[in-house]
Amino acid sequence: MTYCVAIKLNAGLVFLSDSRTNAGLDHISTFRKMIVYEKPGDRFMVLLTAGNLSISQSVREILQVEELKNPETGEGITIWNAKSMFDAARVLGSAIRRVYEHDARALRNDDVGFNVSLVFGGQIKGEGMRLFQVYSPGNFIEATDETPYFQIGESKYGKPVLDRVITPETPLDEAAKCALVSMDSTIKSNLSVGLPLDLVVYEADSLKSDKVVCIDQDNPYYQMLHNSWGQKLRQVFDSIEDPVWDDAHTDIPLKMPARRHATLKKIGTPQEKLI
Amino acid sequence: MTYCVAIKLNAGLVFLSDSRTNAGLDHISTFRKMIVYEKPGDRFMVLLTAGNLSISQSVREILQVEELKNPETGEGITIWNAKSMFDAARVLGSAIRRVYEHDARALRNDDVGFNVSLVFGGQIKGEGMRLFQVYSPGNFIEATDETPYFQIGESKYGKPVLDRVITPETPLDEAAKCALVSMDSTIKSNLSVGLPLDLVVYEADSLKSDKVVCIDQDNPYYQMLHNSWGQKLRQVFDSIEDPVWDDAHTDIPLKMPARRHATLKKIGTPQEKLI
Numbered sequence A, B: 001m002t003y004c005v006a007i008k009l010n011a012g013l014v015f016l017s018d019s020r021t022n023a024g025l026d027h028i029s030t031f032r033k034m035i036v037y038e039k040p041g042d043r044f045m046v047l048l049t050a051g052n053l054s055i056s057q058s059v060r061e062i063l064q065v066e067e068l069k070n071p072e073t074g075e076g077i078t079i080w081n082a083k084s085m086f087d088a089a090r091v092l093g094s095a096i097r098r099v100y101e102h103d104a105r106a107l108r109n110d111d112v113g114f115n116v117s118l119v120f121g122g123q124i125k126g127e128g129m130r131l132f133q134v135y136s137p138g139n140f141i142e143a144t145d146e147t148p149y150f151q152i153g154e155s156k157y158g159k160p161v162l163d164r165v166i167t168p169e170t171p172l173d174e175a176a177k178c179a180l181v182s183m184d185s186t187i188k189s190n191l192s193v194g195l196p197l198d199l200v201v202y203e204a205d206s207l208k209s210d211k212v213v214c215i216d217q218d219n220p221y222y223q224m225l226h227n228s229w230g231q232k233l234r235q236v237f238d239s240i241e242d243p244v245w246d247d248a249h250t251d252i253p254l255k256m257p258a259r260r261h262a263t264l265k266k267i268g269t270p271q272e273k274l275i
Helices: A053-063 A086-110 A158-166 A172-189 A220-239 B053-063 B085-109 B159-165 B173-189 B221-237
Strands: A002-011 A012-017 A020-022 A029-031 A034-039 A043-052 A116-126 A128-133 A140-142 A149-153 A197-203 A213-215 B002-007 B010-016 B021-022 B028-030 B032-041 B042-052 B116-124 B130-133 B140-142 B149-153 B195-203 B212-217
Touching: A002 A043, A002 A116, A002 A128, A002 A172, A012 A116, A012 A172, A020 A172, A020 B140, A034 A197, A043 A053, A043 A086, A043 A149, A043 A197, A053 A116, A086 A116, A086 A128, A086 A140, A116 A140, A116 A149, A128 A149, A149 A158, A158 A172, A158 B173, A158 B221, A172 A197, A172 A220, A172 B159, A172 B221, A220 B159, A220 B173, A220 B221, B002 B042, B002 B116, B002 B130, B002 B173, B010 B042, B010 B116, B010 B173, B032 B195, B042 B053, B042 B085, B042 B149, B042 B195, B053 B085, B053 B116, B085 B116, B085 B130, B085 B140, B116 B149, B130 B149, B149 B159, B159 B173, B173 B221
Parallel strands: none
Antiparallel strands: A002 A012, A002 A149, A012 A197, A020 A029, A034 A043, A043 A116, A116 A128, A128 A140, A197 A213, B002 B010, B002 B149, B010 B195, B021 B028, B032 B042, B042 B116, B116 B130, B130 B140, B195 B212
16 A cells, blocks of 8 residues: 655645555565656656556656657657646656556456556746646646645545645645644554655745655654654543533434434433334 | 444443435435344344445344244244344344345346445343444454454544544543544545434443434534544644754765655755656
């Protein structure tokens, strides 16, 4: 499995990926799922991959040479000369389709679906930052102010904290912290997501980043976050009062509790009719 | 979708279910997913159901008349005369198989799988409390001290808080609170899980319960829990310091960040080789 998350903020972009892959629970390996494409001062792009590892590795390889023809000029568009992130995302989609043509039938013969999902974001000089989620067919959607983040892989455990915290106004380092909490919850709940983590924080319009780090179990910040999040969640839980049951009692229809308002009340017990 | 959770503690049992069903996102309905079977002083049992509603309703219906033959005496065992929860669970499994014989082929003809999952727990006079998860084929597993709870339906969003809080020593009302927090996180993240909720709290060896309540959006305890959990989670998040980046800089191999220990450091940017 895999968990990757990318967040688009007014202040910049945050990318985080785990590095665990598994071919069955008895075959766990470590593969990085983040690639940074940078031409300082011109473009900064990050690709996160989930799904079939052979497909995502082939896509990354082919992406280096993939060209789309510009309909007017006829010249080739690559991720390195594309004038917009939209064009770069189309080059990526085209690379996925190239791998599909080459591998999909053979995979299908082995009952393996063509399964890959990617997040691709960054900034090219002359336009704003953009963040895309790219699907197996090579089509993609773009993040908006209403939905400023994308997840791929095991997304559910880590989603609630993103929904509670992330808005376009969230500061960069706070969003990085939120992504790490989201990853921590996922790692706690899914064995097939694991350290080390790759984290990139990109500041808007910088067209480069040196906030790039690999985080393993010895990283003191991640250790602190992991421990205090767990402890403090527990404190919050304890600080909420337990339900109070009063002694009000009501006859209720068979088979289901009556709908009660006001405080949590003891009410009569629904029963199946005895045969 | 559905979310149900049941917890087995030394002090008793907690059962919680939502009541939303959907046949496609354009067809949302409210159906209760909890049934209480009670013969005060003799047995108290609760059944939670998820999956295909027509199957679970048929199972509940047939369960009223289903009999297993006692191999020695040849007399019929029902959930109302079974001498152990294990036997009662076998009667339930047998009811599922009866529905399978009746409906599975017709469902398969329409490309609908025979999909039902159930949680069944309680206590019969003469033995301790027991909690089972029952699968579509009618087989089942039992909760243990190491795994004192079962979830069915949309289980992921609500799992982390259960893992952090629940042990066999957890007090009943605290476990009820934990189940409600788990439900609240699930409802927040999955539109197809919704109020009203059915909650039952059973005290060990009481062989009855009048702590049975239906919780809707007007329930002040649930409102309090919903609001304070959200606010306090946010406070905890804010109380954890943001990552600190220092200015250490290291040359690193192409394509991936170097593994760094110590604090979160700025390190050189991994780059794809330019073509």
